[in-house]
Amino acid sequence: MFGDMMNMMGKLKETQQKVEDTKKRLDTVLIDESSNDKKLKITLTANRTIKTIEIDDELLEDKEQLEDYLILTLNKAIEKATKVNEAELAAVAKEGMPSIPGMDFFK
Incomplete structure (x- = not known):
């Protein structure tokens, strides 16, 4: 039993390292996400860090319109990045979880 516990602890540490590697x-x-008319383009990482924002000069003339574009496009980009992030981390976590009857949370 002690050996099983040590093996499980080793697997958990290995899984933690894989999660950290996946985050990196x-x-x-x-x-990449852009507005429907391509006047605003945003690039962010799957960890939801904004890398670039490209704004068409036309949008710079109307502050309220630019704000609306930023909100809509950033929210779409963040949603996409979150889905990628969660899927990748869930896959790594599921891979490292021991098979315990009744504890199949990650199915």
Whole structure:
């Protein structure tokens, strides 16, 4: 029993390291999003760090319109990045979880 517990602890540490490695890798996964008319383009990482924002000069003439574009486009980009982030981290966590009857939370 003690050996099983040590083995499980080793697997948990290994899984923790894989999760940390995946988080670092997600810093290099870029998500691109743009407004429907392509006047605003945003790139962020799968860890939801904004990398670039490109704004068409036409949008600079109307502050309220620019704000609306930023809110809509940033929210779409963040939603996409969150889905990628959660899927990647869930896959790593599920891979490292021991098989315990009745504890299949990650199915």
